[in-house]
Amino acid sequence: MRKLFFLLPGTTQKYRGGGLGAELRTLALAQQVCEAAVVTYRQREKDTLFLDDVLAERAIFIVSWGFDLPKLLRRLRHHNVVYHAHSAGYGFSVPASVPIITVSRNTMGYWGQQALGSLIYYFPNEISAEFCDRNLPRDIDVVVQARKSSEYLLNQLVPELRSRCQVTLIDSYVDDLAGLFNRAKVYLYDSAEYWGRFGLTEGFGLPPMEAMACGCQVFSSVNHALADYLDPGFNCHKIAGYASGYDVERILQAVQSWQPSSLPKDLFAPYRPAQLVPRLRIILTELNHFFDHCPNYVSDIPDLTAGRILHLTLRRAINKLKR
Structure with a gap:
């Protein structure tokens, strides 16, 4: 399998939060399937790869930071890229050449409507083993x-x-x-x-x-x-x-x-590593197959843009008038 590079703006206190933690846990799961590493792109960090230094490698770039996504997609347009989608509603579009892995069925439904020609997968966030009932006094x-x-x-x-x-x-x-x-x-x-x-x-x-x-x-x-x-x-x-x-x-x-x-x-079982790792192995196998064969085809599935919706609506009205 291709190496995975998980792109993050940084991993320091400035970026600490639920999104960063979830992405790092996904990285740890991916490392049980193939070679995977964090790559930062806003700031250089000690003992961490930086985006400028790995662009020549044969890898899959995992992008997830919603506000940075359009800029990253433009920069990586000649590379194999996967969008790891958390929140939805940012307003950008994703080209069909970029498969989407969603962390919830709600987000999967959003992209299922917005990206008709994209491969879409469901891979929920991990609930770490530390989150369990320890039978402690509740004070x-x-x-x-x-x-x-x-x-x-x-x-x-x-x-x-x-x-x-x-x-x-x-x-x-x-x-x-x-x-x-x-x-x-x-x-x-x-x-x-x-x-x-x-x-x-x-x-x-x-x-x-x-x-x-x-x-x-x-x-x-x-x-x-x-x-x-x-x-x-x-x-x-x-x-x-x-x-x-x-x-x-x-x-x-x-x-x-x-x-x-x-x-x-x-x-909680679907969110624990025992079920997540086999699911991720299947998804990554399909993604590697897609990137092997993607150069052999030209994407010809129309997107559901505002212009296309208008076109379909007018055509339906014209057909009604004809009947």
Whole structure:
């Protein structure tokens, strides 16, 4: 198989976040299938490859940073490139010569409509083994992460809950998030407003699943990719349920009646390495086959552009008039 280069703007504190962590975990999975390495392109880093220095190598370049994608696609137009798609809605298009690997079915559906001539695969993010129920004492009632949280959650719900129970608000990076989730009874997540402000989508939504895996009762929005796995009433609760008073009542009830999780283990199995590595091996085998044969063909599948939609609509109207 061809070597894989995972392109990242950088790996330092400046870029630390869920997207970087998810990409690095995917890299680690890929290294169980073939040779793979991180390549930075915004900044040079010690002991890390830099894009300018590897352009001559026979490899597959994995691009994922949405805001940088159009520029990277132009620069790598003569190379084998795969788009690892997390969030959707950036507004750019992807040429048919660039296969797409999506981290959620929601994102796969988006690109299935936007990139009719592209190869598209589904490969979800990994939930690391550290995210499991460690059977520890739960000394925190409610955990909330400030980042991506709605104003409703931070300004209405949290103040009311703080007067009734013990709430921990996280507003900085946590080294042991799994350990924190194992101390909490309830986890709150509400990202629809955050993504709506930017016109983008929740690409996967790792924190709610990680909290569930650690035994938390989860109250969450169900926007975009969160709907891939969240099932209100069965494995979570829908936050922002009609009124803040009703939310407080339901959350306090979950705190007071908390018990060890009874969720089926197979809920998390598709996101663990045991199932992810074989899936990735199949995808990478197909991608290598595609890049072997791609030069033999010219892409002739029309994209569903605004112009083409107008053309199809007018043609349909004309045919109706003729009939």
